[in-house]
Amino acid sequence: xxxxxxxxxxxxxxxxxxxxxxxxxxxxxxxxxxxxxxxxxxxxxxxxxxxxxxxxxxxxxxxxxxxxxxxxxxxxxxxxxxxxxxxxxxxxxxxxxxxxxxxxxxxxxxxxxxxxxxxxxxxxxxxxxxxxxxxxxxxxxxxxxxxxxxxxxxxxxxxxxxxxxxxxxxxxxxxxxxxxxxxxxxxxxxxxxxxxxxxxxxxxxxxxxxxxxxxxxxxxxxxxxxxxxxxxxxxxxxxxxxxxxxxxxxxxxxxxxxxxxxxxxxxxxxxxxxxxxxxxxxxxxxxxxxxxxxxxxxxxxxxxxxxxxxxxxxxxxxxxxxxxxxxxxxxxxxxxxxxxxxxxxxxxxxxxxxxxxxxxxxxxxxxxxxxxxxxxxxxxxxxxxxxxxxxxxxxxxxxxxxxxxxxxxxxxxxxxxxxxxx
Numbered sequence: 001x002x003x004x005x006x007x008x009x010x011x012x013x014x015x016x017x018x019x020x021x022x023x024x025x026x027x028x029x030x031x032x033x034x035x036x037x038x039x040x041x042x043x044x045x046x047x048x049x050x051x052x053x054x055x056x057x058x059x060x061x062x063x064x065x066x067x068x069x070x071x072x073x074x075x076x077x078x079x080x081x082x083x084x085x086x087x088x089x090x091x092x093x094x095x096x097x098x099x100x101x102x103x104x105x106x107x108x109x110x111x112x113x114x115x116x117x118x119x120x121x122x123x124x125x126x127x128x129x130x131x132x133x134x135x136x137x138x139x140x141x142x143x144x145x146x147x148x149x150x151x152x153x154x155x156x157x158x159x160x161x162x163x164x165x166x167x168x169x170x171x172x173x174x175x176x177x178x179x180x181x182x183x184x185x186x187x188x189x190x191x192x193x194x195x196x197x198x199x200x201x202x203x204x205x206x207x208x209x210x211x212x213x214x215x216x217x218x219x220x221x222x223x224x225x226x227x228x229x230x231x232x233x234x235x236x237x238x239x240x241x242x243x244x245x246x247x248x249x250x251x252x253x254x255x256x257x258x259x260x261x262x263x264x265x266x267x268x269x270x271x272x273x274x275x276x277x278x279x280x281x282x283x284x285x286x287x288x289x290x291x292x293x294x295x296x297x298x299x300x301x302x303x304x305x306x307x308x309x310x311x312x313x314x315x316x317x318x319x320x321x322x323x324x325x326x327x328x329x330x331x332x333x334x335x336x337x338x339x340x341x342x343x344x345x346x347x348x349x350x351x352x353x354x355x356x357x358x359x360x361x362x363x364x365x366x367x368x369x370x371x372x373x374x375x376x377x378x379x380x381x382x383x384x385x386x387x388x389x390x391x392x393x394x395x396x397x398x399x400x401x402x403x404x405x406x407x408x409x410x411x412x413x414x415x416x417x418x419x420x421x422x
Contacts, residue, residue, distance in 0.1 A: 006079070007035050007155075008042060012410045015152035017134040022078055023116035023141045023148070026177035027056070027063050027091035030112050031075035036095045036174050039155055043162045045097040045172070050087030054094035055189035057181050059209070060225065061330040094187050095174040099161060105168025106197035108421050109378070110157065111177035111371055112150035116143045122401040129404060144403040145179070146204040146392060149410055150156070153202060155420075156414040166422045171196060173374070177287055181225060182329035184370035193377045199344055199385040200420060201371040202413060205398060206363065208391030210406045213356050213416060214363030215346035216338035217387040221270065221296035222303035223368040225331035228314045230252065230278075232323035234287040240339035244285025245322045247277035251289035254317035258293055258310055267299035269306055280308065292330075296368060300335050336372035338362075339379065342386035348421035355412050363389050390416065 007018055022031050033049065040047045056062060063071070074091045076082070093114070121127070121135050121142035129135040154172055161170055173192055177183030193199070208214060223363040230251050235244030255273040263269055271293070278289035296312055298302035311327055318325035343361055350359045365387070375385035392409040396402035 005098050007039055012152055012156045012305065012414065013407050015155055016407060016410055018130055019148040019151045020143050021134045021237065023136040023138045023143050025117045025118055026180050026182065027093055027140055028067060028071035029093040029114050029176050030071050030085060030088050031080045032315050033079045033095055033174070034075065034080040034089045034315045036114070036155065038084060038153065040095065040097045040172070043158050045099045048090045048096040049094070051190070053096045053190055053192065054092050054176070054183070054186040056091055056186055058189065058326060059186050066354045078206040082311050082341050085130065087366060090255040093176040094192070095191070096182065096187070096192050097158065097172045099164065101166040102164045103167040107171060107195050109173055109193065109196040109199045110154065110417055111173040111175055111199060111374055112154040113147045113175045113183070114151050115147060115176050115179050116141050117145060117179055117399060119144050119399065120401060121402040124402065127402050133302070134396045140256070142401070144400060145398050146405055147178070149204045149392070150202055151152040152410055153231055153413045153417065156410070157417050160414065160418050161421065170421055171286070178370055181223060181333045181368065181370040184373040184374040188373060188377050193381070195344065196378050198382045199367070199375060199378045200342070200346065200417060201375065201385070201387045203369070203387065203389050204405055204409055204413060205392035205394045206365065206389045208363065208389055209358035210391050210393045210409050211355060211411070212360065212391040212414070213346070213350040214360040214376045214389040215350060215386065216343035216362045217365045217389060218338070218362050219298065219364040219366050220335045220372055221298055221333070221366070221368045222270070222300040223294055223296040224303060224307045224329055225292070226295050226307070226310065227328045227330045228287040228291045228293070229326045230291070230318060230323050232285070232287045235285045237283045237285055241285060246285050246319070247289040248286035248288070250317045250321035250323045250325070251291045252277055254291060254314050255322065257313040257317060261306065261309055261313070263300050264297065265318060267297045267302040269302065270296040271310070290396055298335065333368040334371040334372045334376065336375040336385070338386040339384035343419050344417065346386055350416045352419050353412060353415040355408070355415070360380055388416070
């Protein structure tokens with residue numbers, strides 16, 4: 001098992017396993033970022049990190065100083081050097097790398113995401129990372145969506161292209177904070193998509209078996225993630241309950257109201273309250289409560305209207321219980337379409353890969369990814385984009401403790417992207 005001090009000598013599977021073991025959540029991907037940047041520099045790519053790669057000035061719900069300090073300590077224990085940490089230790093964990101080919105041509109960008117999820121990994125012997133010794137070393141954090149594999153494929157592509165035998169320029173976008181929908185816009189604000197003619201966004205799994213490749217994706221959900229903080233007044237629950245203003249009840253009423261929001265004829269919608277925290281003791285009227293929710297719709301305007309209605313529900317619940325309510329959007333994604341020319345390029349590349357057994361022009365996503373912001377930015381500037389899915393025969397659902405990938409998908413993904421770029 002790699003100790004984290006260097007990834008330079010690891011093969012494709014070894015890369016994936018090392019990043020799986022060193023899982024880090026949004027904007028705390030310090031070891032991950034330092035390791036990626038060091039390998040890219042070793043390969044001769046021009047690398048941007050820190051504030052050159054991401055602008056966090058308008059990003060909500062960033063990790064605080066204490067969390068970042070713990071992340072830096074952990075990264076240092078895993079082998080990250082102080083020079084590398086200096087640029088990223090305040091949460092600027094994106095990495096942008098460019099390499100010019102041997103002939104004139106377009107600028108092609110490949111986006112891979114790098115963050116893990118706040119989820120405890122399964123220790124069951126049937127779970128390969130636990131059985132084979134590369135399970136997450138971070139308590140309550142794991143790569144449960146394939147981003148460890150995305151990083152490995154991105155670095156393998158960097159190694160294959162280091163000889164510059166391709167036209168134009170290739171830009172690799174290693175994006176933090178996809179989970180929660182904050183990283184893509186931070187990279188856009190730092191100019192990550194400027195000059196890009198074609199963008200390929202990669203995802204492994206999503207219900208496809210190994211050997212199948214979807215050259216395009218549809219059915220993206222726009223989403224808005226909201227945090228609602230309720231502030232009431234504490235009192236003795238038996239002696240003077242009338243003097244309290246119950247934030248817990250306001251939040252609970254809001255949660256029920258949010259799940260009762262109507263469906264829309266014009267789009268598919270989803271509402272989920274995923275977190276509700278409140279109170280301090282059974283005999284105290286709760287003075288504070290926090291509720292976190294996600295709203296999704298297959299149409300951006302419908303998502304905006306759903307958010308407007310959700311805010312009205314939150315405000316009304318606060319008013320009913322005479323407690324204050326503060327609502328903040330802490331993440332978002334939009335919808336996007338895949339361009340036919342980019343889809344054709346990926347499909348043609350996939351058909352040339354012997355291990356690919358089936359090529360689809362479209363795969364219904366049915367979830368959200370803030371790569372859609374990058375796709376739209378490229379398209380709005382006159383370029384093209386697609387979101388490709390490479391089957392991974394995952395034995396458990398994404399975002400679950402037993403999630404894993406069949407590692408033979410890694411070489412397939414690298415082969416497809418290499419052919420598409422060349």
